[in-house]
Amino acid sequence: MVxxxxxxxxxxxxxxxxxxxxxxxxxxxxxxxxxxxxQGGGGKTTGAVPRGEHVFAAWEKRAxxxxxxxxxxxxQFYILDEMRRTIESLSxxxxxxxxxxERWIRAxxxxxxxxxxxxxxxxxxxxxxxxxx
Amino acid sequence: MxxxxxxxxxxxxxxxxxxxxxxxxxxxxxxxxxGKEGVIEDxxxxxxxPEELAFGKPGLPKKPLYLVRFRQQDVWRDYSxxxxxxxxxxxxxxxxxxx
Numbered sequence: 001m002v003x004x005x006x007x008x009x010x011x012x013x014x015x016x017x018x019x020x021x022x023x024x025x026x027x028x029x030x031x032x033x034x035x036x037x038x039q040g041g042g043g044k045t046t047g048a049v050p051r052g053e054h055v056f057a058a059w060e061k062r063a064x065x066x067x068x069x070x071x072x073x074x075x076q077f078y079i080l081d082e083m084r085r086t087i088e089s090l091s092x093x094x095x096x097x098x099x100x101x102e103r104w105i106r107a108x109x110x111x112x113x114x115x116x117x118x119x120x121x122x123x124x125x126x127x128x129x130x131x132x133x
Numbered sequence: 134m135x136x137x138x139x140x141x142x143x144x145x146x147x148x149x150x151x152x153x154x155x156x157x158x159x160x161x162x163x164x165x166x167x168g169k170e171g172v173i174e175d176x177x178x179x180x181x182x183p184e185e186l187a188f189g190k191p192g193l194p195k196k197p198l199y200l201v202r203f204r205q206q207d208v209w210r211d212y213s214x215x216x217x218x219x220x221x222x223x224x225x226x227x228x229x230x231x232x
Contacts, residue, residue: 024155024164031165031209085159085187
């Protein structure tokens with residue numbers, strides 16, 4: 001087996017890693033292996049792509065609907081490219097522990113705060129109220 | 134700015150190399166293709182630059198987008214499949230240089 005070219009910056013996907021400017025985001029995983037640290041040693045690939053159909057939960061459909069209403073196709077608080085950039089800015093730890101629509105929700109929150117539509121305090125306050133029922 | 138003001142710099146069949154480097158920001162060229170050589174397979178249109186749109190900028194001037202075809206053996210050092218296997222990716226012109 002041919003060793004891969006050592007990366008300029010060792011990447012670790014198993015722990016919390018600060019994504020710095022000039023370093024690929026966690027989405028950019030083509031050809032990378034997981035859990036073996038940097039320098040091309042060890043690790044494993046992501047394996048085969050699951051080809052089964054995903055059954056969407058109600059909250060996932062809601063996340064999609066909200067994005068359509070407030071994103072580029074709706075209110076235009078942000079556009080798709082900004083949403084991608086925001087998802088890619090998640091730490092590898094968050095990126096790989098969150099599901100697809102959980103990443104969307106996190107990105108939507110960040111964008112709404114970034115654009116001044118909502119404040120973090122308003123989001124947290126509403127979440128707290130919902131938890132109390 | 135009209136599309137007509139931005140011209141394609143590359144033509145189908147032309148050999149190109151993907152630029153190297155890890156610039157900061159929102160990048161649409163995957164790391165695993167940087168520095169790899171391929172051939173222009175098709176012209177995909179001229180679009181506002183998504184790497185700038187991602188930060189709320191206008192993304193102008195627009196950038197030509199290409200479908201670039203690579204030999205799998207040129208992309209992966211340990212690729213064990215047939216030499217005829219290829220991989221195609223959309224890459225913007227500012228990420229390509231002529232060979």
